[in-house]
Amino acid sequence: MKRWLVWLIPLAAVPVLALLAYGFRVNPRDVPSPLVGRPAPAFRLEAYDGPPVALEALRGKVVVVNFWASWCYPACYEEAPALERGWGAYRDRDVVVVGVDIQDKREAGRKFIKDFRLSFPNAPDPAGKVSIDYGVYGVPETFFIDRAGRIRAKHVGAVTDEVFRARVEPLVAEK
Amino acid sequence: MTPELGQGGLLVALALALWGSAAAASGGRTGRGALVESAQHAAIGVFALVTGAFALLVVAFLRFDFSVRYVATNTNLGTPFWYRITGVWGALEGSIVLWAWMLSLYTLIVIARHRMRSRDLYPWVLSVMLAIMAFFLLVMTIAAPPFQRLAPVPADGRGLNPLLEDTGMITHPIALYLGFTGFTVPFAFAMAALITGRVSDAWLAATRRWTITAWYFLSLGLLIGGWWSYHVLGWGGYWAWDPVENAAFMPWLTGTAFLHSVMIQERRRMLKLWNIALVILTFSLTLFGTFLTRSGVIASVHAFTQGSIGIFFLTFLSLVVLVALGLLAFRWKDLEAQGQLDSVLSRESAFLLNNVLFVAAAFTVFFGTVFPLLAEAVRGTKVSVGAPFFNQVNIPLFLSLIFLMGIGPLIAWRRASPDNLRRNFLVPVVLGVAGAALFFFAGVRSALAVLCLALTVFVAATIGLDLVRATRSRARLGETVVPALGRLLLAHNRRYGGFIVHFGILIIAIGVTGSQAWSIQRETTLQRGETTELGGYRIRFDGLDARRESNHEAVLGTFTVTRGAGRAVTMQPAKKFYPQEQSPIAGVDYRLGLREDVYLVLGDFAQDGSHATIKVQVNRLVSWIWIGGAVLTLGAALALLPERRRATA
Numbered sequence: 092m093k094r095w096l097v098w099l100i101p102l103a104a105v106p107v108l109a110l111l112a113y114g115f116r117v118n119p120r121d122v123p124s125p126l127v128g129r130p131a132p133a134f135r136l137e138a139y140d141g142p143p144v145a146l147e148a149l150r151g152k153v154v155v156v157n158f159w160a161s162w163c164y165p166a167c168y169e170e171a172p173a174l175e176r177g178w179g180a181y182r183d184r185d186v187v188v189v190g191v192d193i194q195d196k197r198e199a200g201r202k203f204i205k206d207f208r209l210s211f212p213n214a215p216d217p218a219g220k221v222s223i224d225y226g227v228y229g230v231p232e233t234f235f236i237d238r239a240g241r242i243r244a245k246h247v248g249a250v251t252d253e254v255f256r257a258r259v260e261p262l263v264a265e266k
Numbered sequence: 267m268t269p270e271l272g273q274g275g276l277l278v279a280l281a282l283a284l285w286g287s288a289a290a291a292s293g294g295r296t297g298r299g300a301l302v303e304s305a306q307h308a309a310i311g312v313f314a315l316v317t318g319a320f321a322l323l324v325v326a327f328l329r330f331d332f333s334v335r336y337v338a339t340n341t342n343l344g345t346p347f348w349y350r351i352t353g354v355w356g357a358l359e360g361s362i363v364l365w366a367w368m369l370s371l372y373t374l375i376v377i378a379r380h381r382m383r384s385r386d387l388y389p390w391v392l393s394v395m396l397a398i399m400a401f402f403l404l405v406m407t408i409a410a411p412p413f414q415r416l417a418p419v420p421a422d423g424r425g426l427n428p429l430l431e432d433t434g435m436i437t438h439p440i441a442l443y444l445g446f447t448g449f450t451v452p453f454a455f456a457m458a459a460l461i462t463g464r465v466s467d468a469w470l471a472a473t474r475r476w477t478i479t480a481w482y483f484l485s486l487g488l489l490i491g492g493w494w495s496y497h498v499l500g501w502g503g504y505w506a507w508d509p510v511e512n513a514a515f516m517p518w519l520t521g522t523a524f525l526h527s528v529m530i531q532e533r534r535r536m537l538k539l540w541n542i543a544l545v546i547l548t549f550s551l552t553l554f555g556t557f558l559t560r561s562g563v564i565a566s567v568h569a570f571t572q573g574s575i576g577i578f579f580l581t582f583l584s585l586v587v588l589v590a591l592g593l594l595a596f597r598w599k600d601l602e603a604q605g606q607l608d609s610v611l612s613r614e615s616a617f618l619l620n621n622v623l624f625v626a627a628a629f630t631v632f633f634g635t636v637f638p639l640l641a642e643a644v645r646g647t648k649v650s651v652g653a654p655f656f657n658q659v660n661i662p663l664f665l666s667l668i669f670l671m672g673i674g675p676l677i678a679w680r681r682a683s684p685d686n687l688r689r690n691f692l693v694p695v696v697l698g699v700a701g702a703a704l705f706f707f708a709g710v711r712s713a714l715a716v717l718c719l720a721l722t723v724f725v726a727a728t729i730g731l732d733l734v735r736a737t738r739s740r741a742r743l744g745e746t747v748v749p750a751l752g753r754l755l756l757a758h759n760r761r762y763g764g765f766i767v768h769f770g771i772l773i774i775a776i777g778v779t780g781s782q783a784w785s786i787q788r789e790t791t792l793q794r795g796e797t798t799e800l801g802g803y804r805i806r807f808d809g810l811d812a813r814r815e816s817n818h819e820a821v822l823g824t825f826t827v828t829r830g831a832g833r834a835v836t837m838q839p840a841k842k843f844y845p846q847e848q849s850p851i852a853g854v855d856y857r858l859g860l861r862e863d864v865y866l867v868l869g870d871f872a873q874d875g876s877h878a879t880i881k882v883q884v885n886r887l888v889s890w891i892w893i894g895g896a897v898l899t900l901g902a903a904l905a906l907l908p909e910r911r912r913a914t915a
Binding site: 094105107111113114162199207 | 420422576583639640846
């Protein structure tokens with residue numbers, strides 16, 4: 092074998108490694124939701140505090156439905172302050188954030204709300220019905236619903252300030 | 267305070283490992299013993315610190331210290347005592363700690379065993395092992411810190427993944443990781459050989475028992491994984507070609523190839539290059555396996571997306587592959603073969619073919635595993651590769667390997683004479699063909715099953731024939747039979763250890779064949795008191811019970827199972843509801859048997875207990891797989907005994 096040819100051996104590994112690196116750009120869990128573009132399934136839940144939350148009653152507003160649980164680290168812990176900030180910034184512009192606490196113990200859920208000083212409505216989903224209706228696969232998942240009550244986007248994983256703004260802003264602009 | 271102590275200890279360990287690696291390398295280059303000695307002290311320090319960190323993590327689990335994120339994620343107040351300990355390695359951070367701890371332990375053993383021997387290679391071996399150790403410590407301090415705090419402190423933890431609450435999960439990761447980390451040692455020796463240019467046989471001789479150890483633990487890990495899958499997951503199978511299973515299987519395939527190809531180098535001075543390449547490949551595949559499991563790049567039931575860890579592993583993997591292959595290219599001239607293949611009908615060529623098949627199997631598994639990525643990169647579509655692909659490609663390869671298992675150990679070196687072939691293979695071939703006819707007339711209609719069973723008979727006959735002949739020739743010298751057999755096994759422990767491992771594999775092959783060909787199942791809904799039948803078993807539904815456990819609630823179905831006029835057995839498959847889980851977890855109930863297992867999985871049920879859906883499986887010959895694993899253990903233990911004399915296998 093020619094001397095320089097042997098160096099092709101290490102080089103041959105490069106495309107394989109590059110392919111693996113490409114893997115970071117894709118998320119195998121990020122499966123497009125068939126619910127996007129469809130009317131959001133209605134629900135009515137007893138909130139932890141305050142009056143019951145009913146999706147029907149929020150028609151005409153932009154609704155952000157966030158599925159979370161107190162045991163979901165770190166994503167739910169990361170996004171809770173972002174959701175609270177988003178709610179604070181947009182509540183005057185017809186935006187409502189609704190938290191749905193799934194598969195959780197009540198006390199643990201209450202402590203989570205207290206620890207993060209969440210002021211938007213939060214409700215447990217004791218029978219798991221709402222999370223099934225929305226096809227929730229894991230927590231956190233967040234659905235963005237437009238004024239007409241249709242699901243316009245689904246976000247898997249922690250919501251950041253940027254995600255919140257980017258998803259909500261266009262929906263607010265629609266009349 | 268404890269978490270900071272643990273994290274601080276790991277930082278110090280990282281510094282020590284880096285120093286030790288550099289000192290050992292510099293000692294190897296200059297021949298200054300003091301530097302190597304300092305590296306040894308560093309390795310001992312690393313072991314002590316990692317042991318300490320491991321202990322602190324266990325304590326945090328036992329004390330429910332939910333201020334530690336990892337503890338809060340993997341226990342809750344209801345987690346039973348033992349699972350609080352095994353929960354330590356139930357997820358990413360802790361499993362890295364376990365891995366690092368084993369690696370530091372192996373490093374100590376290398377120091378103890380090789381300090382005085384293999385003088386030229388030793389400093390470099392130590393350097394490579396400490397460098398790898400440093401990588402894992404870096405992961406533990408940056409990408410997956412086990413002691414990271416959680417604020418605010420939750421009232422209760424999330425709890426261990428319920429599927430991991432099983433004895434199989436206590437032992438499976440330990441065995442698997444002992445296998446994975448075990449391959450670090452041959453890799454370090456191979457690297458030392460390439461760095462020093464002493465690529466002759468010293469590194470192979472020094473690593474023989476290390477390789478067998480690593481191979482054995484990897485095999486055990488895979489088998490326990492299969493057992494866990496079988497009796498916990500409730501689908502009645504033991505292997506699904508899931509990416510993470512494949513990740514552990516690939517290094518097993520190349521490691522097995524290596525175990526065989528070293529014999530050619532020892533005997534015939536051939537395949538030097540190939541052996542080093544196989545070690546590099548095997549070690550890289552253990553890293554690739556971890557990358558696959560922990561990066562979230564490929565969807566799998568085992569995989570959990572975890573931040574930056576994937577990038578760490580990929581960077582390290584790239585570094586290892588490129589440096590190792592670069593060194594290989596650099597030493598190319600010294601590695602070129604001295605021996606030559608004399609004939610196609612020879613042990614060399616049988617072993618060569620064995621290697622080609624093993625590597626081909628590893629490649630197809632690799633290809634199938636990363637294909638979804640490739641498809642997405644090239645065509646932007648999401649696809650998944652399932653069991654049919656892997657089965658179709660691998661079954662012919664594995665059948666050929668079983669055939670070679672009969673040929674390889676008995677065919678002559680260099681060139682097999684017609685006489686050698688007749689003497690060793692005539693009887694086994696006749697028995698194999700007779701076996702095929704017998705199975706066919708006994709009603710086995712699947713061609714694949716007949717072929718596999720006939721091959722098994724053939725290989726078993728070659729092993730039996732060899733044992734009978736060797737024992738008889740000893741007996742002729744005046745020994746009585748049983749001690750003669752015992753002494754034979756001990757005198758040629760490596761050869762006969764290998765034979766016993768082969769025998770274990772044959773038993774596993776029978777189990778796989780039987781379970782694939784003859785298992786039956788039925789899913790049906792029964793009213794209370796109603797009976798269903800499958801494979802001669804009568805299963806009556808007697809009602810439902812609820813039970814509250816420390817961390818979940820379970821609904822148990824009670825079924826009375828009878829076979830013919832035999833005694834009635836009560837079986838209680840369950841559905842377990844964990845608050846933190848999306849869907850209920852199956853609690854399988856099963857009765858194992860040599861011929862078949864009865865296996866019940868509870869499906870949907872009426873709240874009032876009036877009816878329930880039940881999946882009944884009669885799984886044939888599955889127990890043979892576990893028995894084969896036990897035989898394999900005996901064989902590996904025999905092969906690991908110190909050699910009494912120069913092996914001739």
